[in-house]
Amino acid sequence: MPSLTVENYLKAALQITTNSNKEWVSTGELAQELGVSPGSVTSMLKTLSESKLVEYRPYEGAQLTASGKRLALRMLRRHRLIELFLVETLKLPWDLVHEEAEHMEHAVSDYLVDRIDEYLGNPEADPHGDPIPSSEGELRGEENVSVPLSECPTGTKIKFVRVTNQDASFLRYLSESGFQLGKTGVVESNNSEAGIVSTKSKESALTIGHDAAESLLVEIIP
Numbered sequence: 001m002p003s004l005t006v007e008n009y010l011k012a013a014l015q016i017t018t019n020s021n022k023e024w025v026s027t028g029e030l031a032q033e034l035g036v037s038p039g040s041v042t043s044m045l046k047t048l049s050e051s052k053l054v055e056y057r058p059y060e061g062a063q064l065t066a067s068g069k070r071l072a073l074r075m076l077r078r079h080r081l082i083e084l085f086l087v088e089t090l091k092l093p094w095d096l097v098h099e100e101a102e103h104m105e106h107a108v109s110d111y112l113v114d115r116i117d118e119y120l121g122n123p124e125a126d127p128h129g130d131p132i133p134s135s136e137g138e139l140r141g142e143e144n145v146s147v148p149l150s151e152c153p154t155g156t157k158i159k160f161v162r163v164t165n166q167d168a169s170f171l172r173y174l175s176e177s178g179f180q181l182g183k184t185g186v187v188e189s190n191n192s193e194a195g196i197v198s199t200k201s202k203e204s205a206l207t208i209g210h211d212a213a214e215s216l217l218v219e220i221i222p
Contacts, residue, residue, distance in 0.1 A: 004106050007075045008034065009044055010053060013064055014072035018139075019164060026061040070137060077133040078105040080126035081116050087127045088120060094127040095171035110135075128171075129162030129181050129217065147220065149187070149197055150213035156187045157221040158199070165215035178204025184221060 002010075012033045016025045027041040034041070042058075049056035053068035064072060082101040086092045092100070114135060117123075125131055131139040146161050160181050163171065185201030197213040199206045208216075 002071060005044070006048065006051075006053070007071065007106060009041075009048060010064065010068050010072035011075040011079070013054070013062060014069065014076060017064070024061045024063050029061075073133045073137040073139075074110070075105060077117075077135070077137075078108060078113050080130055080132045081113055081120070081123075082108070083126045083128075084120060084123055084132070085116050093172075093175065095168040095175065097127060098166055098168070125162070127181075128164075128166055129160075130164075145219065146217040148214045149199070149216040149218050150190075150210050152187045152190060152197075152218065152220065154187055154190050157184065158187060158218040159184045159221055160216060161219050162217035163215060164217065165212065170212065170215075174206075177206050179206055180204075 009030065012030055013025045016029050016033060017023060027038050027045065030036075030041045030045075031038045045054060045056045045062045048054040048062070048068065052065055053071065054062040054064055056062045079101045082104050083094075083097040086097045086100055087094055117132075117135070122134075123132055133139050149158070149160075152158060160179070160183055163174065163181070180203070183201050183203060185199045187197065188200050188205075189196065189198040191197075192210070195210045197208055197210060
């Protein structure tokens with residue numbers, strides 16, 4: 001069985017490449033994502049390469065092999081289903097479930113994960129809007145077209161569908177602002193010079209900086 005560290009590396013590599021729409025992940029990106037030194041990443045990538053889980057190239061980074069991607073999708077499925085289960089059944093706030101899922105994803109069986117999936121109605125996304133892989137390794141809802149809020153001009157009608165920055169303090173700020181995924185609204189202002197984006201819906205108003213707005217993905221409503 002793969003170790004916890006191996007599973008974490010593969011999952012991180014998959015998330016980085018998926019979010020950036022590229023096939024290769026650099027050692028620096030992995031080091032930042034996992035909170036380890038670049039030297040540690042290089043050593044682990046060599047080990048993963050020997051196990052045929054990644055293709056590694058010095059100074060370039062790594063690419064998941066077919067077997068590495070299968071394992072990464074398996075872990076991603078576990079993580080996101082556990083997050084949703086904790087929110088839906090135990091009513092944990094969305095800013096706390098990531099750390100809990102990080103611990104639990106390595107301990108649960110595939111059988112239990114499949115039962116959680118069935119219990120929740122085979123959902124497409126986790127509490128943050130991230131697509132959940134099916135048991136066959138396909139990302140549900142991946143075909144949905146979304147763009148960063150920062151790219152939406154003033155007057156655009158939008159639906160909030162995903163938050164890619166899942167730092168706990170940022171998620172708490174969104175919650176305190178009345179933000180909810182699935183809600184619709186309009187971009188009241190997108191001022192690139194001031195670096196501020198403001199949105200308004202029936203339930204709430206939200207004003208954030210451009211950098212933060214890049215991590216809020218929306219669907220544009222015609």
